[in-house]
Amino acid sequence: MSVVTEKKVFEAPSCLTDKVFHFCPGCHHGLIHRLVGEAIDQFALAGSAIGVIGVGCGVFLYDYLTVDCCEAPHGRAPAVATGIKRVNPDSFVFTYQGDGDLAGIGTGEIIHAAARGENITVIFVNNSVYGMTGGQMAPTTLPGQKTTTTPEGREPARDGYPLRMAELLASLEGTAYSARVSCHDNLHLRRAAKALNKAFRAQVEKRGFSVVEFLSACPTNWHLTPEQSRQKIISEMVPAYPPGVFRDFDD
Amino acid sequence: MSEKELLKGNIALARGALDAGCRYYFGYPITPQNDIPEYMSASLPALGGVFVQAESELAAINMVLGASAAGGAVMTSSSGPGISLMQEGLSYLAGSELPAVVVNITRSGPGLGGIAPTQGDYFQATRGGGHGDYRLAVLAPSSVQEMYDLTGEAFRLAFRYRNPVMILGDAILGQMKEPVTVKPAVAPEEDKSWALSGADGRLPHLVKSLYLDDGEMTAHNWKLDQKYTRLKEEARVEVDCPPGCSLVLIAFGSCSRIVRTAVDRARKRGLPVGLIRPVTLFPFPEKEIGRAVSAAGRGLVIEMNTGQMVDDARLACKGEGVVYFKGYPGGTVPTPEQIEQVIDEAINWRGAAECQL
DSSP states (O other): OOOOOOOOOOOTTBOOOOOOOOOOOOSSHHHHHHHHHHHHHHHTTTTTTTEEESSSGGGGGGGTTEEEEEEOOOOOOHHHHHHHHHTTTTTTTEEEEEEEIIIITHHHHHHHHTTTEEEEEEEEOOSSTTTTTEEEEEOOOOOTOTTBBBTTOOOOOHHOOOOOOHHHHTTTTTTTEEEEOSSHHHHHHHHHHHHHHHHHHHHTTTOOOEEEEOOOOOOHHEEEEEHHHHHIIIIIIISSSOOOEEEEETT | OEEEEEEEHHHHHHHHHHHHOOOOOEEEOOOOOTTHHHHHHTTTTGOOOOOEOOHHHHHHHHHHHHHTTOOEEEEEEEEEEHHHHHHHHHHHHHHHHHEEEEEEEEEEEEETTSSOOOOTTTTHHTTTTTSOOOEEEEEOOOHHHHHHHHHHHHHHHHHTTTSSSEEEEEHHHHHOEEEEOOOOOOOOOOOTTTSSOTTTTTOOOOOOOOOOTTTHHHHHHHHHHHHHHEEEEEEEEEEEEEETTSSSEEEHHHHHHHHHHHHHHHHHHOOOOEEEEEEEEEEHHHHHHHHHHHHHHHEEESSSSSSSSHHHHHHTTSSSSSSEEEETTTOOOHHHHHHHHHHHHHHHHOOOOSSSS
16 A cells, blocks of 8 residues: 655645635736735735725735735825835835726826835736726727727827836836736746745835836737737737836845 | 914914824925925924825825825825815725815815915815715814814814814915914824734724625715714804894804904994804804804805805705805905995895895
8 A cells, every 4th residue: 555645835825815816717817916925925924914906907906815905096006005104114015006007097106106215015917908997098008909999909199109117117216126027927927926026025125116017918808818818918018018127126 | 281372373283283193294285385294394203203295185195095094193284276186085085984184275266266265165175075975074263273273173083983074274374373372182092993004913904995795885875974973963163142133144264253353343333243153164063053043033154255155054044044145255355344344234135035245
């Protein structure tokens, strides 16, 4: 009789609840939630973390992570996080924002939080559309991309150009760390985890503002299958929004 | 221990906030309230507090929201256009049941308007101002002493009811100097067990105003409504209506000081006039106003706008007595002599019941 010993090689972060994600098939919010949970566990922050949640598909983050949370008005998460962090400087304060929230209505708040060197960590999910409201053009929509408000495709001469937030925020002196990562394969997810770890470290070590932009899929509003969406990230999003580290406090 | 000091209204208000335990201030410059952020920026660091000059009033009110969610005693101040920008945050503060004190040292509008005093923001203050079914508690100081005292009161109300409280001043009250008795009260120990501090050894706390499940939002609206009903206990008013008076003047804030002088002069001439000054605009002192006007038969609302509080006064009277109105909008400040003339006109008026004099 042979004895089989099982070795656990993977488990969910302890701060992640068992609740089934409400996200659509192929959406990357669930993966990003798990990565945030892993980073919270790595730094043992479950007892001190406070999440500030923007308006969008990510608003129910508080159903999935067992940390204190505060809803913020659309775009204002960095200002709300500033108020929380200034009262509780020893708490770990992060925002979770989509592209409409951070790069559209909340552009003023995110830029000034970075300029102040506010010691918070920003998780920025860029899927190039307004997901929750049904797929309208976002500030990050690519030229030519069809959305419900650019039915013939985004025409820069009429609709303007996309914003590259990771590079823009990296140009500010208050930013300690700014990186862009992608969710389209395991190699990039491992890099994403590493970037998130660094962004968390920036705040834990009180080095200033940190942000990680995640390229992610919205199959429902892209009208593509999850696999087609993954391919679209590789062929269209990655060339327009190159992954990389644009500012690093260790450099 | 208390002592008397000669203070500017805005400074008295800032001192009142600090003495009430305010340790967090977020704001954006706008005339005529800049003395407040300037005083707070100089005072808060030494008290272990925080001052942040925000990039906009939008950001400022949301910093207030965050600081409040974290349990801080927090204040912001602004004027007309800035208060308009803050309406989004005020709606979220009310919906999330967060305490905060918001000061409006008014200027005239609409639009960029002017920097002279006005009471044109009465509706915005007392009807909620932002989207949704909510109210702010609104306090209306009429002296520099009250700029100090009512700011302390505002913090008490904010924490007691977990609701934003507005102080509705104006450019006169902010800029004039009067002697003030400074008497720091011991701030009551507030229950902050709901605040965000990290879920260490307890279940996570959530500050929210989003309710999507069946009936949740309706239940939340009725819960807020019950709170606003409880708030009616806090209605405050000054009533000076001697027996036999046949006309009751009603005015608030700096305007009520001018009306006070006119009423005193009219009485010296033997005219039977009374004066009511609401100290809280929400809750509105409807019982006292209704009682006084129905007893006198006639009321006269004087406001520095085109007619806002007069609506509340007429509702309070429930048709028992008529209420006249005289308005001074756009930064025009009436003189006591002008008000005396209006009193004479009102007493002699035999025309339509609810007129504008």
